[in-house]
Amino acid sequence: MTDKIYNVLFLCTGNSARSILAEAIMNRVGQGRFKAYSAGSQPKGEVHPYTLDLLRNMNFDTGFARSKDWDEFAKPGAPELDFVFTVCDSAANESCPVWPGQPMTAHWGIPDPVSAQGTEAEKRLAFSDAYRMLNTRISIFVSLPLASIDRLALQKRLDAIGKTTDVDGAA
Numbered sequence: 001m002t003d004k005i006y007n008v009l010f011l012c013t014g015n016s017a018r019s020i021l022a023e024a025i026m027n028r029v030g031q032g033r034f035k036a037y038s039a040g041s042q043p044k045g046e047v048h049p050y051t052l053d054l055l056r057n058m059n060f061d062t063g064f065a066r067s068k069d070w071d072e073f074a075k076p077g078a079p080e081l082d083f084v085f086t087v088c089d090s091a092a093n094e095s096c097p098v099w100p101g102q103p104m105t106a107h108w109g110i111p112d113p114v115s116a117q118g119t120e121a122e123k124r125l126a127f128s129d130a131y132r133m134l135n136t137r138i139s140i141f142v143s144l145p146l147a148s149i150d151r152l153a154l155q156k157r158l159d160a161i162g163k164t165t166d167v168d169g170a171a
Contacts, residue, residue, distance in 0.1 A: 001066055005033060006034045006082040007081045007101070008036045008083045010026070011088075015042065015047075016042040016043075016114060018130055020051050020065050022138065029138050047062075054124070054169070080101035088110070103113070107162050113130045136143065140161050140164060
């Protein structure tokens with residue numbers, strides 16, 4: 001049994017919805033075994049109000065939530081990262097900084113709830129759907145035997161998690 005705490009960074013372009021949700025979920029589901037962070041390649045500078053509402057309604061303390069640039073995690077003194085996950089397609093296609101710690105990376109694309117169209121209820125549903133998809137993937141990830149799996153096998157599993165569909169068939 002290891003006492004290692006794994007540092008995980010979730011990336012998106014704006015760092016206002018998906019990556020913030022993922023950070024909150026990982027810090028709860030990871031039960032102290034994981035420390036999650038989030039950032040964006042072009043941060044909006046504020047967290048989307050629907051993201052904050054959803055997290056508060058699910059009893060998360062939102063004091064952690066701020067939109068920040070991914071360069072913050074590539075500077076000297078930044079946490080040494082074990083895993084970096086992109087949760088939006090645009091961030092996955094950008095050239096990322098060099099991360100301290102040579103982390104394992106994978107793409108776990110989730111539809112952008114910020115771009116949802118329709119009524120307020122439909123837009124809020126898009127945020128709930130993003131939360132559900134991220135929660136499913138993160139729950140699978142935290143159950144992996146990280147200390148006993150080799151790097152190549154782990155990379156295959158990380159990539160497979162990114163292709164996981166939930167019960168409703170959403171990717």
